[in-house]
Amino acid sequence: MPASLKVGVIGLGRMGQLYTRLLATRITGVTLYAIAEIDTSARQRAVAEFSIPHACSEVEELLALPELDAVVIATPTSTHAELVKAAARAGKAIFCEKPLALTIEETQAVLDVVEQVQVPLQVGFMRRFDTAYQEAKALIAAGRIGEPVTFKAVSRDPFCPRREFSDPAKSGGLIMDMGIHDFDLARWLMGSEVERVTAEGTILVCKELAEVGDIDNAVVNLRFRNSALGNVEVSRNAFYGYDIRTEILGSEGALQIGRHQHTPLLLLTRAGAQHDVTPYLMERFGDAYHTQLQHFAQCLHDRVAPAVGGADALAACTIAVAATQAYQTGQRIDLAALAS
Amino acid sequence: MPASLKVGVIGLGRMGQLYTRLLATRITGVTLYAIAEIDTSARQRAVAEFSIPHACSEVEELLALPELDAVVIATPTSTHAELVKAAARAGKAIFCEKPLALTIEETQAVLDVVEQVQVPLQVGFMRRFDTAYQEAKALIAAGRIGEPVTFKAVSRDPFCPRREFSDPAKSGGLIMDMGIHDFDLARWLMGSEVERVTAEGTILVCKELAEVGDIDNAVVNLRFRNSALGNVEVSRNAFYGYDIRTEILGSEGALQIGRHQHTPLLLLTRAGAQHDVTPYLMERFGDAYHTQLQHFAQCLHDRVAPAVGGADALAACTIAVAATQAYQTGQRIDLAALAS
Amino acid sequence: MPASLKVGVIGLGRMGQLYTRLLATRITGVTLYAIAEIDTSARQRAVAEFSIPHACSEVEELLALPELDAVVIATPTSTHAELVKAAARAGKAIFCEKPLALTIEETQAVLDVVEQVQVPLQVGFMRRFDTAYQEAKALIAAGRIGEPVTFKAVSRDPFCPRREFSDPAKSGGLIMDMGIHDFDLARWLMGSEVERVTAEGTILVCKELAEVGDIDNAVVNLRFRNSALGNVEVSRNAFYGYDIRTEILGSEGALQIGRHQHTPLLLLTRAGAQHDVTPYLMERFGDAYHTQLQHFAQCLHDRVAPAVGGADALAACTIAVAATQAYQTGQRIDLAALAS
Amino acid sequence: MPASLKVGVIGLGRMGQLYTRLLATRITGVTLYAIAEIDTSARQRAVAEFSIPHACSEVEELLALPELDAVVIATPTSTHAELVKAAARAGKAIFCEKPLALTIEETQAVLDVVEQVQVPLQVGFMRRFDTAYQEAKALIAAGRIGEPVTFKAVSRDPFCPRREFSDPAKSGGLIMDMGIHDFDLARWLMGSEVERVTAEGTILVCKELAEVGDIDNAVVNLRFRNSALGNVEVSRNAFYGYDIRTEILGSEGALQIGRHQHTPLLLLTRAGAQHDVTPYLMERFGDAYHTQLQHFAQCLHDRVAPAVGGADALAACTIAVAATQAYQTGQRIDLAALAS
Structure with a gap:
């Protein structure tokens, strides 16, 4: 450069x-x-x-x-x-x-x-730039799990949003705010676009969100154009720690990304074994933030398009909007109907 | 006795x-x-x-x-x-x-x-009699994870059903056949009845099931009467092993049941670390089969009703029927409508 | 048969x-x-x-x-x-x-x-008949870790011996009583005889053993005839659970046998993650007791010598005696000197 | 500042x-x-x-x-x-x-x-500044494992030293070069000085080290002044990855520090489950290098002595010298004799 x-x-x-x-x-x-x-x-x-x-x-x-x-x-x-x-x-x-x-x-x-x-x-x-997800993508491309069949994601935050960040008009609501990374990973790792969604949501813990019309937990089912399936769960109340896990079940194997233990310390007592969990975002994805910015700089130098562009943003946004509608209406939403 | x-x-x-x-x-x-x-x-x-x-x-x-x-x-x-x-x-x-x-x-x-x-x-x-599920139930009852908010289950078999067991008229189809244990656990561990379901299904791997009108993978969203959520995934194609995992996210913590490693042997080479997985049902739940029969004998001696009776069978069956309909119609199914 | x-x-x-x-x-x-x-x-x-x-x-x-x-x-x-x-x-x-x-x-x-x-x-x-050790032996024989270089073993009991079992004249003392399984595994897995040992021991927790002249913790270094190394640790005070782990470091990889988690249940709370540990011997090696007796029956039917015979008993006993002497005298003990 | x-x-x-x-x-x-x-x-x-x-x-x-x-x-x-x-x-x-x-x-x-x-x-x-070791020290100080009884350490490198770094006159030899971090941790975590050592060593894999008179694997037994025990294993041939583990068994519980899985990615196939291992030092201890320098700067600003000073260097060096002599002579070495 x-x-x-x-x-x-x-x-x-x-x-x-x-x-x-x-x-x-x-x-x-x-x-x-x-x-x-x-x-x-x-x-x-x-x-x-x-x-x-x-x-x-x-x-x-x-x-x-x-x-x-x-x-x-x-x-x-x-x-x-x-x-x-x-x-x-x-x-x-x-x-x-x-x-x-x-x-x-x-x-x-x-x-x-x-x-x-x-x-x-x-x-x-930035999750696309995390070492584990990069390796997962490469293993799928190399056929190590056969054809991807089901995409599973869990994204859980360890705290209810502070009041100034809780307005769905500004955050997009739970499914948009927390699920968008998963919807992007879903398209990328499965190699197919989402065709339709169903969803359920609830508010049980961060009760103050009810005032602004938001929810605190949701489960979203996906169906991809290539007939593969998916499920994304998002939650505000994983008070035990920041919990991000992704799983791809294929026709010949499976991949799992994520772990609970943060530092490699195990305490063994009469009460059993105990270890810590990942406290915050930066503990899990600090390096990915670095890598994505380096990718941006490198693309500009090389005059090539970045790997994650505007079309990806539109696609993930569309899934999030559809999933929110699916939860609100109780109906299955076809993404084709929204994109018109 | x-x-x-x-x-x-x-x-x-x-x-x-x-x-x-x-x-x-x-x-x-x-x-x-x-x-x-x-x-x-x-x-x-x-x-x-x-x-x-x-x-x-x-x-x-x-x-x-x-x-x-x-x-x-x-x-x-x-x-x-x-x-x-x-x-x-x-x-x-x-x-x-x-x-x-x-x-x-x-x-x-x-x-x-x-x-x-x-x-x-x-x-x-029999899963209710497994030591880990018994302990999970006790921890929930003791309030260790607060109020149960989301129930997650994965049930994956390591092989497509043999032809003689593949007729949905006899097996009930994928969701009934594989999901019924999870639907029972859902009611039991969450302490609430399922109110409505949505579902998606597909056939991608065990292609011979198409002839008999069955599928090989499904994801089912649940909503309980107490507003809690759930998701159950069933699959025929976990060729890496028998994979049963259950998770309950609560308002104050979470529980996870299941593991991949079967024997406690880890092989470390230049290629990374490698361990085995659970090959069959009996490796995971052998003791539970024993315990449930002992429970039956003990109940007869004590002249008390067994912990898992006909009403439980009816409730789990109803969820399975609703989830199958939800997948087939693309609609959200209210269980109240079926029970009439 | x-x-x-x-x-x-x-x-x-x-x-x-x-x-x-x-x-x-x-x-x-x-x-x-x-x-x-x-x-x-x-x-x-x-x-x-x-x-x-x-x-x-x-x-x-x-x-x-x-x-x-x-x-x-x-x-x-x-x-x-x-x-x-x-x-x-x-x-x-x-x-x-x-x-x-x-x-x-x-x-x-x-x-x-x-x-x-x-x-x-x-x-x-009986440990030789445990599935994990059997597989470890097969992997070594297949060259998966190259040449075995170092044997490591931990054998820890979750309680001080009851008074009636604490007399070294009857138990052989800590190193003999608890280490003999490890000395047998050492010879079997490393494929070489032990040539000499050094050892350290102490009494810090089960203080009543001092009255009978025994100790509660020891570490024993081994050197094999083929120049490989080993270390065996035995302890009476693993009050968190029965803890048996074995490790073989080879010239091209390593094997580890053992785990702490007993049932596959993980509790996640604000205090971190918690799981149980293996409470007793039978929880870890129940199947191995069955398998060794079946092996005995099969050998009698087939009129072949059992895989674990008198010579193995003599060899393990000799290492235990040498290690106990090494601890008592502070000297390195050559096994050849004892066998005369 | x-x-x-x-x-x-x-x-x-x-x-x-x-x-x-x-x-x-x-x-x-x-x-x-x-x-x-x-x-x-x-x-x-x-x-x-x-x-x-x-x-x-x-x-x-x-x-x-x-x-x-x-x-x-x-x-x-x-x-x-x-x-x-x-x-x-x-x-x-x-x-x-x-x-x-x-x-x-x-x-x-x-x-x-x-x-x-x-x-x-x-x-x-720098290991003293690693988050896991810091927490371990705090848990011991808080009495969570009772009195420390046995210190166990494994330090394994994934490559034989390059020729220019292999001269024991410059590296101090295997036990000094690789064990010195463990000897420092031993004193710090056990809260007692080492009194005497025995050791065994061998050369089996990095055969070129024989030319310069060094070895590639060693096991060192420690006995502390407070009668606690220890064992440190060092190896050059953990070709599966950089493997640093430490364990403290106490009178009421135990602590374990270290893990094999580097990125949180698990691949499940018919061949079993597979994950990566920690490739290099920086992947494991990168943050600790940062923290120790920050500690140095803070101490200078606060005009207080750094937590790890010259006396610590002398103590760890003395253990390493004693352990090397113990291996070379086959004798138990009392550190008091060296310090004169």
């Missing part, structure tokens, strides 16, 4: 801080050239730690930097669509946290703009 | 042979008093090995033995209903392999007869 | 009861023909349960039964040597619980008598 | 590069102020990547920088002693990779100089 790409980060929340640190210290072939953040102290802390040339309070200011090659969008979900469109129109390569938008229509509108101006776009489905 | 109960086994297939051996050698408080089996050589082998006083070729002959206290019915599923009714009318206590019958109507008809003559009836949901 | 062998059990303690039940109900090709036990009520209970033709209060009476083909000796260790010699002189085939005797000299004296009268002799090293 | 400490790295081999990157990007409260490395291109690569103010070809040049607060010594083992003494005399705080020196005398000489000039010294026993 000859010349270094100039990258700007938009938003310095939790994810923005992570991406800023990664770009400043661990991603090769890039220079952290600018940040845009409305909060002054957050902005100043980042500049002080990483000596960033351009610190902007407004996104427009950052997008107007003529030397800036690419942006990493890490703002709240509800702002993604407008920011991607603006960055695209400014001619910048774009990495955007998932999801692009919460509706099929809005996602399609974003893709239309990106298509028109032809800038690279990568969406933050 | 003062006097020994005289027990007869009806049918000497795989399960009948197992029950015969258990009654002859390991169940206390009983005497293996009679067998009924039409095949002469099978009958003679059993008599030779276990010195059984009465070896009958016809069931009627066995049921007519005045001293016989109880029967264990281990014949093909399609004969269960008539045999239970006959045994009940003969005044015998009854242990019957699951399921009692393949339809709600027929199951109800059996229960009506049993109710009328008031004989004890236990149905062979 | 045409005719049934007539077998007698000597001693109805814990092991004798187990062997009696196995011979009566699960070992094929044998008839439980006689028992010898001085305690009247224990004798009567066995006769009542299993309808045994000959119930003797004295061993001599049992050995004098002309039709008796074989004996299973399950009396206290200190009586083994005399009973084996008596049974041999009576021309009976012999299965004897380990160890044959507690000294090299006494063991050799037993072997001399057996050699002279040429009766079959099997010693109860 | 108000002002930033100026730190210099001496040596840019594998470990020096790691420490340079950590100091430049992840350790807070420090500035990477200088490097010393004789190789010009290595030096220039580091300067180019991390913008280091002072790049020296000679150590003397670096130690002469008046503003430099501390040094990190990451040169070959044989140079540690002289460099620590020189840095101490220059008044710099010192972090030195383990071991300080390969003999008791040389280590003592280093400590004498450090003692005289009173500079902070931390030695790179």
